[in-house]
Amino acid sequence: MPAHPDSNLYPEASGPAKVLVNQHRAEQPLKLYAGWFCPFVQRVWLALEEKKIPYEYIEVNPYNKPESLLTLNPRGLVPTLSTPADPHPRPLYESTVILEYLEEAYPDHKPRFLPEDAYERARARIWIDYVTSRIIPSFHRFLQYQSAGSSGQNADAGLNEARQEFLNHLKAWTKEMHTDGPFFLGEDISLPDLVLAPWVVRLWVFDEFKSGGLGVPREGEGGSDEGIWSRWRTWLAAVESRRSIKETTSDLPHYLPIYKRYADNAAQSELAKATRAGRGVP
Numbered sequence: 001m002p003a004h005p006d007s008n009l010y011p012e013a014s015g016p017a018k019v020l021v022n023q024h025r026a027e028q029p030l031k032l033y034a035g036w037f038c039p040f041v042q043r044v045w046l047a048l049e050e051k052k053i054p055y056e057y058i059e060v061n062p063y064n065k066p067e068s069l070l071t072l073n074p075r076g077l078v079p080t081l082s083t084p085a086d087p088h089p090r091p092l093y094e095s096t097v098i099l100e101y102l103e104e105a106y107p108d109h110k111p112r113f114l115p116e117d118a119y120e121r122a123r124a125r126i127w128i129d130y131v132t133s134r135i136i137p138s139f140h141r142f143l144q145y146q147s148a149g150s151s152g153q154n155a156d157a158g159l160n161e162a163r164q165e166f167l168n169h170l171k172a173w174t175k176e177m178h179t180d181g182p183f184f185l186g187e188d189i190s191l192p193d194l195v196l197a198p199w200v201v202r203l204w205v206f207d208e209f210k211s212g213g214l215g216v217p218r219e220g221e222g223g224s225d226e227g228i229w230s231r232w233r234t235w236l237a238a239v240e241s242r243r244s245i246k247e248t249t250s251d252l253p254h255y256l257p258i259y260k261r262y263a264d265n266a267a268q269s270e271l272a273k274a275t276r277a278g279r280g281v282p
Protein backbone atom coordinates (compact mmCIF):
# COMPACT_ATOMS: atom_id res chain seq x y z
CA MET A 1 0.00 0.00 0.00
CA PRO A 2 1.39 3.49 -0.80
CA ALA A 3 2.37 5.51 2.27
CA HIS A 4 -0.31 7.84 3.62
CA PRO A 5 0.54 11.36 2.34
CA ASP A 6 0.55 12.74 5.90
CA SER A 7 2.66 9.98 7.41
CA ASN A 8 5.99 11.67 6.75
CA LEU A 9 6.13 13.68 9.95
CA TYR A 10 8.84 14.14 12.54
CA PRO A 11 8.81 10.79 14.34
CA GLU A 12 8.83 11.84 17.99
CA ALA A 13 8.27 14.63 20.48
CA SER A 14 10.97 17.27 20.69
CA GLY A 15 11.93 20.13 23.01
CA PRO A 16 10.04 20.26 26.33
CA ALA A 17 7.66 17.47 25.28
CA LYS A 18 10.57 15.12 24.67
CA VAL A 19 11.74 15.59 28.27
CA LEU A 20 8.25 14.66 29.48
CA VAL A 21 7.99 11.66 27.17
CA ASN A 22 11.32 10.37 28.50
CA GLN A 23 9.87 10.51 32.03
CA HIS A 24 6.93 8.36 30.93
CA ARG A 25 8.53 5.57 28.93
CA ALA A 26 8.45 3.01 31.74
CA GLU A 27 5.72 0.37 31.71
CA GLN A 28 2.51 1.48 33.49
CA PRO A 29 -0.94 -0.10 33.69
CA LEU A 30 -2.44 2.99 32.00
CA LYS A 31 -1.06 3.53 28.49
CA LEU A 32 -1.53 6.58 26.27
CA TYR A 33 -1.15 5.85 22.55
CA ALA A 34 -0.22 9.27 21.33
CA GLY A 35 1.05 11.40 18.47
CA TRP A 36 3.27 14.24 19.75
CA PHE A 37 1.74 16.71 17.23
CA CYS A 38 -1.93 15.95 17.88
CA PRO A 39 -4.10 18.51 19.69
CA PHE A 40 -6.68 15.83 20.63
CA VAL A 41 -3.84 13.89 22.27
CA GLN A 42 -2.68 17.02 24.04
CA ARG A 43 -6.12 17.35 25.70
CA VAL A 44 -5.66 13.98 27.38
CA TRP A 45 -1.96 14.45 28.02
CA LEU A 46 -2.72 17.73 29.84
CA ALA A 47 -5.29 15.99 32.04
CA LEU A 48 -2.87 13.20 32.96
CA GLU A 49 -0.20 15.75 33.82
CA GLU A 50 -2.51 18.10 35.75
CA LYS A 51 -3.92 15.20 37.79
CA LYS A 52 -0.52 13.49 38.15
CA ILE A 53 -1.96 10.14 37.11
CA PRO A 54 0.81 7.63 36.35
CA TYR A 55 0.85 6.68 32.66
CA GLU A 56 3.06 5.23 29.96
CA TYR A 57 3.46 7.34 26.80
CA ILE A 58 3.57 5.33 23.57
CA GLU A 59 4.28 7.25 20.37
CA VAL A 60 2.42 5.99 17.29
CA ASN A 61 1.99 7.50 13.83
CA PRO A 62 -1.79 7.46 13.21
CA TYR A 63 -1.19 7.98 9.46
CA ASN A 64 0.81 4.78 9.40
CA LYS A 65 -1.39 2.87 11.78
CA PRO A 66 0.43 0.08 13.62
CA GLU A 67 -1.48 -3.11 14.49
CA SER A 68 -1.02 -2.24 18.20
CA LEU A 69 -3.23 0.84 17.65
CA LEU A 70 -5.82 -0.78 15.36
CA THR A 71 -6.48 -3.66 17.75
CA LEU A 72 -7.33 -1.13 20.49
CA ASN A 73 -9.15 1.37 18.29
CA PRO A 74 -10.63 0.24 14.97
CA ARG A 75 -10.82 3.91 13.90
CA GLY A 76 -7.04 4.07 14.25
CA LEU A 77 -7.08 7.54 15.77
CA VAL A 78 -5.01 8.98 18.59
CA PRO A 79 -5.48 9.49 21.48
CA THR A 80 -6.25 5.90 22.40
CA LEU A 81 -5.98 4.71 25.98
CA SER A 82 -5.33 1.22 27.26
CA THR A 83 -6.90 1.05 30.71
CA PRO A 84 -6.04 -1.49 33.43
CA ALA A 85 -8.62 -4.25 33.98
CA ASP A 86 -8.75 -7.92 34.95
CA PRO A 87 -8.04 -10.21 33.18
CA HIS A 88 -7.19 -7.96 30.20
CA PRO A 89 -6.68 -4.21 29.72
CA ARG A 90 -9.55 -2.43 28.00
CA PRO A 91 -9.27 0.27 25.35
CA LEU A 92 -10.88 3.71 25.25
CA TYR A 93 -10.79 6.44 22.62
CA GLU A 94 -12.35 9.83 21.78
CA SER A 95 -10.53 12.57 23.69
CA THR A 96 -13.58 14.03 25.47
CA VAL A 97 -14.75 10.56 26.52
CA ILE A 98 -11.26 9.80 27.86
CA LEU A 99 -11.26 13.08 29.80
CA GLU A 100 -14.54 12.19 31.51
CA TYR A 101 -13.22 8.68 32.21
CA LEU A 102 -10.09 10.04 33.93
CA GLU A 103 -12.26 12.34 36.02
CA GLU A 104 -14.44 9.43 37.18
CA ALA A 105 -11.89 6.62 37.40
CA TYR A 106 -9.31 8.64 39.38
CA PRO A 107 -11.45 10.64 41.84
CA ASP A 108 -8.57 11.06 44.30
CA HIS A 109 -6.41 12.79 41.74
CA LYS A 110 -6.84 16.55 42.02
CA PRO A 111 -7.71 18.98 40.57
CA ARG A 112 -11.27 17.94 39.82
CA PHE A 113 -12.13 19.13 36.33
CA LEU A 114 -15.93 19.41 36.56
CA PRO A 115 -18.07 21.34 39.09
CA GLU A 116 -19.78 19.51 41.99
CA ASP A 117 -23.13 21.14 41.24
CA ALA A 118 -25.18 19.20 38.66
CA TYR A 119 -26.39 22.33 36.86
CA GLU A 120 -22.91 23.86 36.67
CA ARG A 121 -21.51 20.54 35.47
CA ALA A 122 -24.11 20.38 32.70
CA ARG A 123 -23.40 23.99 31.73
CA ALA A 124 -19.68 23.23 31.52
CA ARG A 125 -20.52 20.39 29.11
CA ILE A 126 -22.39 22.78 26.80
CA TRP A 127 -19.19 24.80 26.36
CA ILE A 128 -16.99 21.71 26.13
CA ASP A 129 -19.20 20.53 23.30
CA TYR A 130 -19.13 23.99 21.71
CA VAL A 131 -15.36 23.68 21.33
CA THR A 132 -15.57 20.38 19.44
CA SER A 133 -18.74 21.03 17.46
CA ARG A 134 -18.19 24.72 16.54
CA ILE A 135 -14.74 26.13 17.33
CA ILE A 136 -12.54 23.34 15.95
CA PRO A 137 -14.48 22.89 12.68
CA SER A 138 -14.34 26.65 12.07
CA PHE A 139 -10.61 26.68 12.97
CA HIS A 140 -10.15 24.15 10.18
CA ARG A 141 -12.44 25.87 7.67
CA PHE A 142 -10.37 29.02 8.19
CA LEU A 143 -7.02 27.19 8.06
CA GLN A 144 -7.88 25.08 4.99
CA TYR A 145 -9.63 27.91 3.12
CA GLN A 146 -8.28 28.47 -0.41
CA SER A 147 -9.02 31.60 -2.42
CA ALA A 148 -10.85 30.76 -5.64
CA GLY A 149 -8.14 32.27 -7.84
CA SER A 150 -9.59 35.71 -8.45
CA SER A 151 -7.42 38.60 -7.34
CA GLY A 152 -8.09 41.66 -5.22
CA GLN A 153 -10.95 42.15 -2.79
CA ASN A 154 -13.05 39.20 -3.97
CA ALA A 155 -10.21 36.78 -3.39
CA ASP A 156 -10.15 37.80 0.25
CA ALA A 157 -13.90 37.85 0.85
CA GLY A 158 -14.21 34.11 1.50
CA LEU A 159 -11.14 34.09 3.70
CA ASN A 160 -12.45 37.06 5.68
CA GLU A 161 -15.75 35.27 6.12
CA ALA A 162 -14.00 32.15 7.43
CA ARG A 163 -11.87 34.28 9.77
CA GLN A 164 -14.91 36.17 11.04
CA GLU A 165 -16.86 32.98 11.65
CA PHE A 166 -13.95 31.62 13.71
CA LEU A 167 -13.57 34.85 15.73
CA ASN A 168 -17.32 34.94 16.39
CA HIS A 169 -17.15 31.44 17.87
CA LEU A 170 -14.24 32.48 20.10
CA LYS A 171 -16.24 35.50 21.26
CA ALA A 172 -19.37 33.43 21.97
CA TRP A 173 -17.27 31.04 24.09
CA THR A 174 -15.45 33.86 25.88
CA LYS A 175 -18.72 35.54 26.84
CA GLU A 176 -19.56 32.44 28.88
CA MET A 177 -16.38 32.59 30.96
CA HIS A 178 -16.34 33.34 34.67
CA THR A 179 -16.03 37.13 34.96
CA ASP A 180 -12.66 37.22 36.74
CA GLY A 181 -11.21 33.82 35.87
CA PRO A 182 -8.57 33.61 34.84
CA PHE A 183 -9.85 30.21 33.66
CA PHE A 184 -13.21 29.41 32.07
CA LEU A 185 -14.93 28.34 35.30
CA GLY A 186 -12.94 30.55 37.67
CA GLU A 187 -9.64 30.29 39.54
CA ASP A 188 -8.89 26.68 38.63
CA ILE A 189 -8.22 25.01 35.32
CA SER A 190 -11.02 22.65 34.26
CA LEU A 191 -12.37 20.70 31.29
CA PRO A 192 -13.54 23.62 29.12
CA ASP A 193 -9.98 25.02 29.32
CA LEU A 194 -8.34 21.69 28.56
CA VAL A 195 -10.45 20.94 25.49
CA LEU A 196 -9.63 24.26 23.81
CA ALA A 197 -6.07 24.91 25.03
CA PRO A 198 -4.32 22.74 22.38
CA TRP A 199 -5.84 24.82 19.57
CA VAL A 200 -5.10 28.20 21.10
CA VAL A 201 -1.42 27.33 21.42
CA ARG A 202 -1.58 26.62 17.68
CA LEU A 203 -3.19 29.95 16.73
CA TRP A 204 0.16 31.09 15.31
CA VAL A 205 -0.73 29.00 12.23
CA PHE A 206 -3.01 31.79 11.00
CA ASP A 207 -0.33 34.49 11.23
CA GLU A 208 2.12 32.09 9.60
CA PHE A 209 -0.02 30.85 6.73
CA LYS A 210 -3.14 32.98 6.16
CA SER A 211 -3.17 36.39 4.51
CA GLY A 212 -4.33 38.94 7.13
CA GLY A 213 -3.42 36.60 10.00
CA LEU A 214 -5.57 35.55 12.93
CA GLY A 215 -7.37 38.85 13.30
CA VAL A 216 -7.90 39.00 17.08
CA PRO A 217 -7.70 42.75 17.80
CA ARG A 218 -4.71 44.05 19.75
CA GLU A 219 -5.22 45.44 23.26
CA GLY A 220 -7.33 48.61 23.13
CA GLU A 221 -8.34 48.01 19.49
CA GLY A 222 -11.37 45.77 20.05
CA GLY A 223 -13.95 48.58 19.73
CA SER A 224 -17.32 47.53 21.18
CA ASP A 225 -15.90 44.01 21.74
CA GLU A 226 -12.92 45.24 23.76
CA GLY A 227 -14.32 43.78 27.01
CA ILE A 228 -14.68 40.33 25.44
CA TRP A 229 -11.23 40.37 23.89
CA SER A 230 -9.74 41.63 27.13
CA ARG A 231 -11.24 38.60 28.94
CA TRP A 232 -9.94 36.38 26.12
CA ARG A 233 -6.41 37.76 26.59
CA THR A 234 -6.55 37.08 30.36
CA TRP A 235 -7.61 33.49 29.67
CA LEU A 236 -5.01 33.04 26.92
CA ALA A 237 -2.19 34.28 29.17
CA ALA A 238 -3.27 31.86 31.93
CA VAL A 239 -3.33 28.95 29.49
CA GLU A 240 -0.08 29.81 27.71
CA SER A 241 1.84 30.11 30.97
CA ARG A 242 0.54 26.82 32.37
CA ARG A 243 3.36 24.35 33.06
CA SER A 244 1.43 21.37 31.62
CA ILE A 245 0.90 23.23 28.34
CA LYS A 246 4.56 24.13 27.96
CA GLU A 247 5.72 20.63 28.85
CA THR A 248 3.44 18.90 26.34
CA THR A 249 4.52 21.16 23.47
CA SER A 250 7.22 20.22 20.96
CA ASP A 251 9.57 22.50 19.02
CA LEU A 252 7.75 24.79 16.58
CA PRO A 253 9.70 23.84 13.42
CA HIS A 254 8.35 20.29 13.61
CA TYR A 255 4.72 21.49 13.56
CA LEU A 256 5.29 23.76 10.56
CA PRO A 257 5.24 21.19 7.72
CA ILE A 258 2.16 19.47 9.22
CA TYR A 259 0.17 22.69 9.44
CA LYS A 260 1.40 23.90 6.06
CA ARG A 261 -0.31 20.87 4.52
CA TYR A 262 -3.56 21.93 6.24
CA ALA A 263 -3.09 25.56 5.19
CA ASP A 264 -2.58 24.41 1.56
CA ASN A 265 -5.64 22.18 1.95
CA ALA A 266 -3.45 19.23 0.97
CA ALA A 267 -3.70 17.25 4.24
CA GLN A 268 -5.44 13.87 3.96
CA SER A 269 -6.16 13.25 7.64
CA GLU A 270 -9.70 12.28 8.61
CA LEU A 271 -10.10 15.79 10.05
CA ALA A 272 -8.90 17.50 6.87
CA LYS A 273 -11.21 15.36 4.73
CA ALA A 274 -14.16 15.97 7.06
CA THR A 275 -13.54 19.72 6.84
CA ARG A 276 -13.50 19.60 3.01
CA ALA A 277 -16.72 17.60 3.04
CA GLY A 278 -18.40 20.14 5.34
CA ARG A 279 -18.53 17.70 8.25
CA GLY A 280 -17.44 18.16 11.86
CA VAL A 281 -14.63 16.57 13.85
CA PRO A 282 -14.21 12.86 13.00
Ligand SMILES: N[C@@H](CCC(=O)N[C@@H](CS)C(=O)NCC(=O)O)C(=O)O
Binding pocket: 035, 037, 038, 039, 040, 041, 062, 063, 076, 077, 078, 079, 093, 094, 095, 096, 268, 269, 270, 271, 281, 282
Ligand atom coordinates in the same frame (compact mmCIF):
# COMPACT_ATOMS: atom_id res chain seq x y z
N1 LIG B 1 -12.60 12.68 17.71
C1 LIG B 1 -11.25 12.23 17.94
C2 LIG B 1 -10.31 12.87 16.93
C3 LIG B 1 -8.90 12.32 17.03
C4 LIG B 1 -8.08 12.60 15.75
O1 LIG B 1 -8.61 13.05 14.72
N2 LIG B 1 -6.76 12.33 15.84
C5 LIG B 1 -5.92 12.46 14.67
C6 LIG B 1 -4.54 13.01 14.98
S1 LIG B 1 -4.59 14.66 15.57
C7 LIG B 1 -5.70 11.09 14.06
O2 LIG B 1 -5.48 10.12 14.76
N3 LIG B 1 -5.73 11.03 12.72
C8 LIG B 1 -5.50 9.83 11.97
C9 LIG B 1 -6.22 9.87 10.64
O3 LIG B 1 -6.73 10.93 10.26
O4 LIG B 1 -6.26 8.82 9.99
C10 LIG B 1 -10.86 12.56 19.39
O5 LIG B 1 -11.43 13.52 19.96
O6 LIG B 1 -10.04 11.84 19.97
